Each structure stands twice: as structure tokens, then as C-alpha cells.
Amino acid sequence: MKPTITGQPLARIDGHAKVTGAARYSAEVQISGVAYGVLVTSACARGRILAIETNDAEREPGVLAVITPKNALRLPDTKVPENDRVVQVLQDDRIVYSNQPVALVVAETLEGAMHAALLVKVHEEKEPATVRLDDEIKNAFEPEPQSASGKKSADQVRGDPARGLREAAMRIDETYQTPYETHNPLEPHATTAVWNGPDRLTVYDATQGVFGVRKKLAKMFALPTGNVRVLTKFVGGGFGCKGTPWSHVILAALAAKQVGRPVKLVLTRPQMFGMVGGRPLTRQRLSVGANKQGKLTALRHESVSTTSRFDDFLEPAASVSRHSYACENMATSHRLVRLDIATPTYMRAPGEATGGFALESAIDELAHALKMDPLALRLASYAETDPTEDKPFSSKSLRKCYAEGARRFGWAWNKRSPARADGMLVGVGMATSSYPAYFSKAEALARMLPDGTALVTSGAVDLGGGTYTVMSQVAADAIGLPMDRVRFDLGDSEMPEAPRSGGSQTAASCASAVLLAGRALRDKLVRMAVADAGSPLLGARPDEVLIENGRMTANGRTDSFADVVKRAGGAPVEERARAGPDEARKKWSLHSFGAQFVEVLVDPDLGHVRVKRLVGVFAGGRILNARLARSQLMGGMVWGIGMALHEETVYDEKIGRIMTRDLADYHVPAHADVQVIEPYFIEEEDVHVDPAGVKGIGEIGITGTAAAIANAVFNATGKRVRSLPITPDKLL
């Protein structure tokens, strides 16, 4: 049956609960007898804890415990699961980055714990440390293949890039830099841990994936996985920094065990700078050559990014060059540099956002050098098949995105636009967007209740993008019910397993599982009806049964889901389904694509850049809900404005400490920075990507944006800014 609800621009079903405050976020969970935990963090970037004076804190009324490496419960296992981040959980006296947890105060009240935490005196023995890339770049190393880059090797070569560059009519060889950034979701990280007996643990956590939290807690506390339950009903933004469980999650559980009370631990805003990851700094060299017609003859993309001393996170910045343009001679490489910083992590299109800035800036530089329309240059090397993997794309509508974007924007590339009457310089720019279509194993359970309503569950997490809503839409269509008779629930590790909400994969993975489970349930109910002596449909062929609004019709006779369940004894009828990538999927290169066009105004004297209009056209497979999709794309484009103009996590290089630790010093776009944002999408029918036909749109909005803005700034001013963010000082 053709979907009728899926795709509709419905308002989010949890919207009312959110704006009225009825939606309970993780820090708001009410648990009786809860105590409050507040972290004490390190001042230096590297060293040893010599001593911690806890007397003053312990004397404060209401303080239950001051937990330090000296008295902290020993964890049965300090190793973290594979592909998970190393944490600092008071098991030793090492300091490996500034702002690392070194003690935890637990008290009867939050205020009491906060004050006591400031009374804890930590004596540190500092060791030489550095947070400067240049100090350690000589020790750059080739990282192991990582899951963030699709387990691809760090270096790839195809053809002969050196020759391609030699033979090029025009060459660009430039270095681009993207700064450290910090996710800063509005909702802070928050964990409430409750022990139900010595070996059963329930945790309410602000996370992007309940199963990852369960796995890590079970491992580190040596519990059977089934003894740990993790719940997350609403998340106020994650952007990657809630993708893996960090130190505070383990510490909340540790503290709860140690004091014998449920413990709630919420990070302060300054504590969210470092401890929970951030985007690493990248330095990328792009060498690009083209013939006179603008056809690429060589593309070399070398990226260096930073990581901590104790864990490897690779920002796969050069990966974007592997799939973007048709080019015979291509080389991409990644190197890591260890510094005395906290481990970075996935942030808003890791790789594509940073790499896309460098690649799409270089392409623009090349077009300018060739005096060519940058859009025409991109079309001259349009990749009809994946240039690295020699595979066809499962679907690719980038040509349409370019054309539609250019039309809507009114793209006319004719050198400089004249300055306005008020002296403001006007510039236009564009860039390509792309993001891989990830699809991971997911399960869902669909259950028909005797009242004819369905409950569908999958342990995914709704980061705010609208998972509750779109899954209800998919389930309604799959089962054959109207929206108001389907309830979709998520965010509980007791539910069928779903992947972490990261990599823009939840819609694809979870919707596929929900689709399959919903259809299986529908088919089961039909089979039950036609075999049921009490049903008017007895004897009908299942394939001749039509389903609408919970009613089954065949040969002029009808039965309802509710009646089938009731006649069968009234116990819910359920079906479980699993979706996941298969061998056939490997034959395809799977990506979402898009194009962004931007107009900027630049104050020629004072250097201020204003993004006046940003138009993006994206193709991400099937769109499950046009309204929510638009919002997500818009949000991604706003991230892009922040990346281009504002966001930067600044270290004091002498003391190795992040100094932009609040939202006054760490800038994200304010309302006034966001003018006209126009996201559009091209719908695609992609039968290869996953059963739901979804390619994911959670992150593509930020890819290419920073380059489009930088390109527009160049168009306006003639100044090429190769190091983000583009702050006024860089344009003086």
C-alpha cells in the first residue's frame, strides 16, 4: 500500500509536552532519596594529584561523601569497551588534561554539593605539557582505521596525483585550518544512577544511545548486561558529545554505590568543555589541479588532526574528497597528533564538515584562478560513479540540487557584486554538501492491543529531531492505522536494540525496523483473521485483504484489528523485526548530497560578516516528515553559520586550559546572525539504501556551509580566509 501518513508535514507529537515543560529531560527525573553529585576538576593539563584536602568540604552540613582517587570504590574493570572512549573515573592519581574530574562531592542538596566542591583543595604536581599542534606535529602518526571513517584506511591513493598536478593547467596548493569546537547542546550532560540491590543498576542519562551506556556500565562494574537499565526519554541536543558515555556517567554510578543512595550528577557548562569531547583542530593541505576546461586532473587532501595522549579519535576530514569529484589521480591521508587535551569526538558531521570546508574552498580557489563559474567547474568533474570505490551511487541527485539551488538563489556568477549604497560589500558563494548514508542494525517491536491501538517500540533516542513523530508515521502506515491509534516509544534499553543516534542514522535504521515490524504485525493479524472461524474474513486469501484505519476488508466483508485480538483471548499480538545492512548494500556508494548558495554582506572597514541569505537544496532519499526535515536541515545550516563565523574553543597555550568555557566566550549564532535560511529537498526513491529508503538528513545541513560562506566573503572582499572562524580581525 502506498504510504499516506509518512512524508506528511505533521507537527511533532511531543511539541506540546516540550513547550509546556511536561517533557522530563534526564536532569529532571524525580527519584526519591536522591543525592547530588558535583565534580571537582583539574587545573593543570598534565601531572599528578599529590594530595586532596577534603576536610572543609566534609564538614559542610549535608555532605555525604567527598570521593577522590584515594577513597573511590575500585571498579572491577577499568577498560572501556572497544570503540568507546577512555574515561577518567578516580581510579588513579594521573591528570591527563585540564578540567578532568579529580574528585566528586555528594551532598543532600545541589547547592550544598556545589559549595562543598569549591572547598575541596587539590594539590597538583604539574608536568610539562603542550596543547600546541606545532609542538608535536613532528610526531604525527598514521592512525588505525576507525569506525568514524567507515573503517577505511587512513591513506588512499588512486592513479598518479603527482603527475596529475604536473600536467594541470592550473594548480591550487593551500592549507586550511578548522579550530577546536565544543558541541554545547542546550541540555547539559546529566546522569542519575539508582542501584536496586548490589548488582542491578538503573541509569537515567542524557545520551544519544542507551545501549552504549548500558554496555560500558555493565563492563566497568562487571555486571551482566541485562542487569543494567538505561533510560533517556528526551534529549536537548547532543551533536555527538552524548554519543559515548563519558567519565561522569561512570562516576554517578560509582558514587551511588559508594554512598548507598541514588545520585544525580549534572555537568556545569564549564565542565562541558573538554570532558565530554569536542571537535579536534584540523590542518588540511589541498593540492588540486585542473585542465583549462576545469576538469580535475589531481586532487590531494592531507589532513592532520589532534587527539589526546591516551585515546585516538580521528576526524576523517580527507574522506570527503574520496567521493566528491571525478578525478583519476587522487590521494587522501590522515595523521593524528597527540596533545595534552581531552579526547575529541564526533561533532556535527565529523569529517565532512571540516574536510568540506577545505575541499570546497580549494575548488572555489581553483575556479577563481581559472576565471570560471565555480558551479560550472564542479559540473565539469561531476562524479557519476564513486571515484574511489568504483561503485555506482545508490542514488545521487546532486545535479538537480545544483540546478534547483541556483534557480532558487538566482545564482549568477559574474565576478564582484557592486558595493551597496551604505558601503557594505556584497558577495555570493556556493559549495557542495554531502554526507554518508549510514544504516545500522536496528530492532523494533510492534504490538496490537485489544483496543485496536498499536504500541511500537525501539530503543532509539530522540535528540530533538522528531524521532517520536516520524516513527509513529512510519508505524501507522506499516500497520494500517491512523496516527492517533499508534504510539511509538523509545529511549529504554529494555526495548529492542537500536543504534546510537549519531551519524544521521536513526531515521534510516530505526524506520526500517519499525517498517518491517509494523508490516509483520499487520500480516500476522491478517493471517489470524482469515484463519479465525469467528472472523467474517474466514477463508479469504491474505493478499486480497485491504487494510485501512485498522479495518481489514475482503470480498465486501470486514473485520478489525481490535476484534482479532479480542477473539484470540485479548493478549496483545506482537511481532518483532530486525533491519540492517546486507551484502547487496555493499555494491553501492551511499551518500546524501546537496548544494548551498549564500549571499553575505561584509563591512569593509570593520570586518563584520553578515549572512544575508542561505539557500540549501538537499537530496537525502525519502523524507519522512517534510516539516521536521526542513527544521533539521535549517538547524544544520545554522550550525554552518556558527562554524563559519563564530565557533572556536580557545586554549590558553601556556597553561593548557580551555578559556572559552561559557556561552559568553564560546559564541554560537545569535538570532540576529541568522537571517534568511531556505532549506529545500529533492525527494529520491532509493531502494538500495535501506528498507525505509531514507538516507539521513541530520548532519548534511552543516556540510559545505562554511566553505560557501568563506567563498562568498572572498567574492565580496577579495580576501581568502583559510582559517575558521571568519572573525572581524581576519578581514581588516
Next chain:
Amino acid sequence: MRHFTFERAKSVDEAVKGGAQPEAAFLAGGTSLVDLMKLEVLTPLRIVDVSRLDLQKIEARTGGLVLGALATNTDVALHPEVRRRLPALAEALLSGASPQLRNAATVGGNLLQRTRCAYFRDLATLCNKRTPRSGCDALEGWTRMHAILGGSNQCIAAHPSDMCVALAAFDARVKVRGPQGEREIALTDFHLLPEQHPDREFALSPGELVISVFVPTTAAAARSRYVKVRDRASYAFALVSCAAGLELSGGTSGRIIREARVALGGVGTKPWRSIEAERALAGQPPTKDSFRKAAELLLAGAQPRRDNAFKVELAKRTMVRALTLAAEGA
């Protein structure tokens, strides 16, 4: 937050008495004080709430405006006489903070606003302003937001206020009342240079409470503008800002500056008024050349650091822009 006692003053006299006690602090809008108390950068033992005192009034008199210490930033910025007679002040206020903060923040509180130096706010770093003679990590640290004028070897924290820049340019005087009675302090004397005592920021004695601010509204004030350059379009502290006012004489072809007023924000350890630049402008034609020369003069003594060297040029350009806008008229 450290424990404190709380009392609500019913009269100015009562407030002054409470404020003169050891480790007391006045609470008005609370937008700065409460924030710093939560961080325990400030740890007063006694909070004297002055927010209910009858000091909200904004009065337009011949010759000047009287701004009550408890008039909110919003009320001052939107007052028709302020907008007409001292547009730079309205613009300065509207360029600061957010509507929510401006609705709570007061004239008196803004005068007493503390620096946004990231080191001042971080107990894990060294700060002479927070703990006298303990050292300053900012000097060799991240200095993008720091002052290039008026710093010392003890402190280079920039003064964060927009309002005070406009008030400094136009000869505002602060009326305070303390245990010894009332007195007036010129706004340019109200804030102290850090020198060897960056912990001492205000020319106030214990217990002295700001009552009101008087700003003479001259011809230059009526032809005034405020320009603020920042890292985003709204809700950011100034990289550089400039309040400028001009009184012009002569016809449209041969106009001459009779009197100029200039003060800079974001670059000084206090609101940076420059009498020298104003004198240089007097008698000159209101052209970009004269403006630029005055700006060069003002910034001649700038002492930039690694991350804020750009402020020298940016300050000159901002000053030229503000003076140009002032010359063009509202």
C-alpha cells in the same frame, strides 16, 4: 555559593548602613553579582537588596538628564528624551546584553559591572583582581578580549560596559551617598586604572551607594552615535566600541568641528575617554582625514598583546566610523 545574610533596604539610609558593614554587597538587577557569586568569584557575606528603593526615575531637565540608579537599561534606552538628546547612550545600551538582561540590569549596576576577563572568572587560574598579588595568567595567555590601553603589569582586563563608554564621553557625573553624606564623582574618575591594585576598581568608599547619574546634554550629545564591533551580530561583548559626538558650525560646505566627544570601549581597562583626541578634532573639518588623525593620536600609546594587536587598527576604524556617523547626523 557561599552562605550569606540577606536584607532588603527600605530606605537609602538603611542601605548605606547595611552596605558599610564588612563584606557587604548591594544587590540591584543581580545580572553580574549573582553570576559571580555562583562561581564564588565573589563571596559577600551580607547582601543588601536595594532593588525596591525609589531610584528608578529618569528626569529630563534643562541642560541634562538625570538617570536614577535603579532605572533599567531598557527604560533608559527607550526613553524619548534620551533618544533625542543623547542617542549614543540609547544605542550603547541597546547594543549590550539581551532584552531579558536589559530588563533587569540597572544604571547603578552597570556602572559597577565587573570585567568579563575569562581568568577573573576561573578560580583555577591566577588573577590579581580576584586575589591581590597572586599573579595574572592573562598577561601571557589568551588576550583577544583584553585591553590595549590602561593596562599594568598586574592586570589587562578590559572594562565590559557599553553604557559607561557613552557616559564617559559626555561628562556624566555620578551621585553617591555614603556614611559621610552625598558627593559627586566624574564618571571618568569613577573607574580606577588597575596600576598596582587591580582589585580596587571603583572610587567608592564602603557603604557608598549610587543614587543617580547626571549627563549634560550638549549640542555634541544630540549629534552622537555609538558603534560597536563584536564577534557576532548581537549578545557579545565589544571587541571595540566608540561613542562619539560632534558639535558643528558653519554651512554645509565649510563645516567645522566646534566640539568633539570621544570615548572607546573594549580596548581600555576603564571606559576610555580621550580629551587629547577631542582637542585635536576641535577646529578641524569633519572629514575622514581629521577623524583618522585623531584616532592615531588616541591609539598612539596602545600596548597590544599577541592576540589583540588587531584592536589597534580596529579601534581607529571604529572611531572614524562613529565620528563619520555623528557628522552625518541622526
